[in-house]
Amino acid sequence: MTVNDTLVAFALIVAIVTLLVALLAYWEFGRIRQLREELEAFQADLRQRFFRSQKAQQRIIASYGVADPAQKIALLQSAIDADPDSFxxxxxxxxxxxxxxxxxxxxxxxxxxxxxxxxxxxxxxxxxxxxxxxxxxxxxxxxxxxxxxxxxxxxxxxxxxxxxxxx
The missing domain is CATH 1.25.40.10 (Tetratricopeptide repeat domain)
Structure with missing residues (x-):
């Protein structure tokens, strides 16, 4: 193997590695974009859950000041409708x-x-x-x-x- 053959082989290896790095970068960029979209959807869902929870808690707290049991039950039922898992x-x-x-x-x-x-x-x-x-x-x-x-x-x-x- 001559020096020229070695340089050609080295250039070929560098080209292949560069191509692989470029493909990997492209794939990672797509994955990062997908992760960002998933994170944004998670944040939106979390905001909605937090809002529903606050809404339910506000109604539960408001029910403590209601004297009429039927009205209290209706208010608490609306709290449950807002967030069924509200503690x-x-x-x-x-x-x-x-x-x-x-x-x-x-x-x-x-x-x-x-x-x-x-x-x-x-x-x-x-x-x-x-x-x-x-x-x-x-x-x-x-x-x-x-x-x-x-x-x-x-x-x-x-x-x-x-x-x-x-x-």
Whole structure:
């Protein structure tokens, strides 16, 4: 192999590497553009979720000042419609039903709270209270057991809660 052959081979290798780098850069540019579009879509979705959450929380907070249980339930239902996963929406709805002495509807709302937020002990305590008012002590105990299973601090809350003493 002569010096001339070596230089030709070297030039050919440089040309191939340059072509590969150019192709890789083109592919990466397309991927970066796709990632940017995905990020923009994610940001828009996040803004919408945040807005819905704020809207729901505002309605939940507003419901605390409403004396009429039917109006309170309607306001809380509109909060749930705005953001079904809003924390405390179903709990507040359950208490509004309890204020109307409708423990069955309250239990359904509290049950949904435990489904939406399974690690939140509050939903289980509220569900236990609805079951206690319905006279379903077996279901009351089961809800309290779930609260303690999901959150170890629930045991202390249970001992301090006079509604569940003697169960």
């Amino acid at each position: 405390n929406a179903y709990n507040a709805l359950g208490y509004a039903h309890l204020a109307q002495r409708d423990a069955h509807s309250a239990a359904a709302a509290f049950k949904e709270a435990t489904i939406r937020h399974p690690d939140a002990k509050e939903g289980y305590f509220d569900l236990a209270e609805a079951y206690r008012q319905l006279g379903r002590i077996d279901l009351c105990k089961a809800a309290l057991e779930q609260a303690c299973k999901r959150d170890p601090t629930a045991k202390d809350d249970l001992l301090a809660d006079s509604r569940f003493q003697g169960l």
